[in-house]
Amino acid sequence: MDFSSTKKGPFVSLVTGLPGGGKTFLGILLVAALLVPLSNLLVPESSFFHVPTYMVSLLGKYLSFALLALSVDLIWGYCGILSLGHGAFFALGGYAMGMYLMRQIGDRGVYGNPDLPDFMVFLNWTELPWYWTGFDMFPVAMTMVILVPGILAFIFGWFAFRARVTGVYLSIITQAMTYALMLAFFRNDMGFGGNNGLTDFKEILGFDLQSDGTRLGLFVCSVIALAFGYLISSFITQSKLGRVLIAIRDAESRTRFSGYRVEYYKLFVFVVSAVLAGIAGALYVPQVGIINPSEFSPAQSIEVVIWVAVGGRGTLWGAVLGAMLVNWGKSYFTGALPEAWLYMLGGLFVFTTLFLPKGIVGTSAIWIEKIKNRQTGPASTIPAYVKEE
Amino acid sequence: MTSRPASEKTPEFASILYLDGVSVSFDGFKALNSLSLVIEPGEMRAIIGPNGAGKTTMMDVITGKTRPDEGEVFFKGNIDLTKHDEAYIANLGIGRKFQKPTVFESQTVFNNLELSLKGDKGIMTTLFAALGDADVARIMEVLEIIRLSERANWLAGNLSHGQKQWLEIGMLLMQDPDLLLVDEPVAGMTDAETEQTSDLLRKISENHSVVVVEHDMEFIRALDTKVTVLHEGSVLAEGSLDVVQNNQRVIDVYLGR
């Protein structure tokens, strides 16, 4: 009998310890990280293989969505926490980045005020609100990208998980959370640009945001962030803690009676997930050039759940694949048939729920297993997440 | 500890489990009605009683799932169980098998046992946990005891009903508790499996205290131990199976339902 997967220690190298699918996934990411910039820079524009700069940013945006999907999969797919408000953590990370980018504009705004962003001058404010302090410094802003979503998730989780709110009730309060934040950020006097949000960014770390080089740089950063998020998630889910999360998902009270403090485990993974979502938001904002309160809208968060469901929850690269595919479809169809997109998205969700309950990745894993079984007789190596009910 | 039961002998605890005057009501309905029960260290006790007698509710109270409205619940003489939650009580050394067998269905039998391994259940310890040779040996040993060695790599969800019951008992053994609460272990088992289960529990009771709830009288007879009859939330009779079976009140309760 082979128990190597359980026996292996924690300090086995992050990468060599990955399951086969994980290595393939990281390989694909690496190839993309090399090919996309090369073809953008070196292949002549007339060639079919040239990746135009707008496409680089589009791919970068998809990568940030993929990281967001990964963060949702980590809590939903592995621990059964269905957050319908994860867009809030994404948006908060995005706002923290946006505040830094606003301060980088300096006196190049319409009103030429070196300290105050245009929207504050417009509101007749004379000084920067205290909570904008330090956002002109990149390291401070990046710390906030992590801290703000992390702390909000901690406070939210502390109350929700200790009160043992689960299932639909938890989903509803996550919706309420993101909705409340949306209303707050819509208000002009909150100091985040109200309904227009933060935009007209010029530079990041002194690099022109419109230049091809910066856009490639942001793309590469998105690849690295996704790989990093993937490694973290993979380490967590492969560890014994990951098996406790699955235990909580499948039989919460059994887990408690086995001696695990379920609420702390949920809190831990919820905070990690929120931080990943925040990082995703911070990468999204410079690549699309704007962050506004619509990112907090409940529908936005629900969309993320659809990406994960389509790709296959409980499989990390399923979440990534789902985010990529659905967003590619969205870009394509909102161009080709703008009115139809929402119906298609709804239809896709219904189709997935009915015919691909494990998503693309999970369902194909079941097929592969079935084919294998036909050749070798029943095996017991089906990965946990593809068990048929 | 505030109010220690007067009857309790100190300093060496006399009872592993001590319930006195425990009442629990749900919306006015008394599921437990001034229930008192004492289990001695190393004792195996069988608990019977008609449906709704409060057997499962009693286990809920002992394991911290349900807070009693009144009454005292002490473990090992002086640990007040009404003050703690499920995880804490589990780590104190009380293991519980649910009435409906509950295992981690999407994980392997081996991993089910691994998850139940005694030890620090903190976040960081769990995140960086590595399975030692002694742990693997212990898991193998328990697999042997519960007759699932051949199934170690199976997903628990693919086991038969009876095997799930055994796996859950195996999970309790991994916790190495001082007291095992076993709710209806042979429900849905074949006669042969039932017999194996009574052998298993008798063996476990050699070095653990065990409380077994069952409806199956053949099984109770095979356990060959003291029996407590619960009815409407309190103790109706106590003694050997023959004695309680001939008790007129017990006969009335069982015939009258």
Ligand SMILES: Nc1ncnc2c1ncn2[C@@H]1O[C@H](COP(=O)(O)OP(=O)(O)OP(=O)(O)O)[C@@H](O)[C@H]1O
């Ligand atoms: N959470 C609850 N809310 C309301 N009523 C409850 C609850 N738990 C138990 N009861 C009621 O309390 C009574 C005792 O239930 P309990 O499950 O303890 O009985 P039992 O002796 O285990 O019965 P069985 O042999 O059927 O398992 C039943 O009438 C049950 O309906």
Ligand SMILES: [Mg+2]
């Ligand atoms: Mg019961």
